[in-house]
Amino acid sequence: MDILKSKCLILKKKDLNEADLLTVVFSKDFGKISGVAYGIRKSKKRNLITLNPLNITEITFHRKNGYYTIVETELVRNFGNIMKNIEKLEISLYILDSVNKIYDINYENEDFFNKLEEIFDFINNLESLKKGYKYYIVLTFLRRIMLEQGIYDTDEINRELGVEFSQLYREIAMIHKNNIGNIEKTQEDMEKYCYSLRKIVEIFENYINRNLQVKIEIKKFIVEDL
Structure with missing residues (x-):
């Protein structure tokens, strides 16, 4: 029997029987x-x-014959501000679900773990979260997934986006670049791109789903009319 100890991001839990808990x-x-x-x-x-x-x-x-038993737990941190804000919670749960669906058991990547912690820390510390910027955070997360999985190809992405959304994607990227350090101004400038941001997110999702044979869906977590 092996004993393993690590800092973990909790992705999912499920009740088993009356007393047990399955945790991913x-x-x-x-x-x-x-x-x-x-x-x-x-x-x-x-x-x-x-x-x-x-x-x-x-x-x-405890690891034995490929099965894991959780024997001790100690809370390192929780993202309390996320839990208090529905906008933050929606995209955070979407990120958790996407990671759970995309990554295989025993897939090791310390850098990606650190990046996930940074993403949730960033979301947690935002004073406010406007609709457009919410989709921008999701968009940057999906881009990170594509890079991590080795499926980000600029030419292919542009073909998926088409002429109109490729141009809009560049405009959105310039808003972020021109307002580095000023989150409030960035959020204000991105509000007029709400519809485009959501459509680009859906295009990225379709590209990831097709290439990785998964099914991540933003509409299950964010239900709204744009």
């Missing part, structure tokens, strides 16, 4: 892991809250 995490040192915390839902000594999605928790696992 993206760990810093060992990649994506699915493990069971036996008896945690009825234990007075173990903190169930540490395994809530979006928390970053240090977890000790």
Whole structure:
């Protein structure tokens, strides 16, 4: 039996029986892991809250015959401001779901773990989040996924976007570049691109789904008329 310990981003949890909990995490040192915390839902000594999605928790696992058992947990941080804001929560849950669907068990990437922590820290610390900028954050996340998975090809992306949205994508990128350090101004300038940002997100999604054989869908997390 191996003992593993790592800082983990909680992606998903599911109740098992009356007392157990199945938890899927993206760990810093060992990649994506699915493990069971036996008896945690009825234990007075173990903190169930540490395994809530979006928390970053240090977890000790026992690994035997390819199966993982969660034996100890300690909360490192939770993103409290995200939990208080529906706009922030929508895109955060979408990011968690996308990572869970795209990355295989035991996929190891410490740099990507650090980037995910940075993304959630950024979202958590935003004073406000306008609709257009919400989609821009999703867009940058999807671009990061494509780069990580080795499927980002500028020519192919431009063909997917077409002439109109390729131009709009460049305009949106220039807004960010011209307003570096001024998030409030960036958000204001991007509001007029709300519809275009959502359409570009959907195009990126379709490209990722086709190339990686997955099904991520922003519409399941953000339901609104633009």
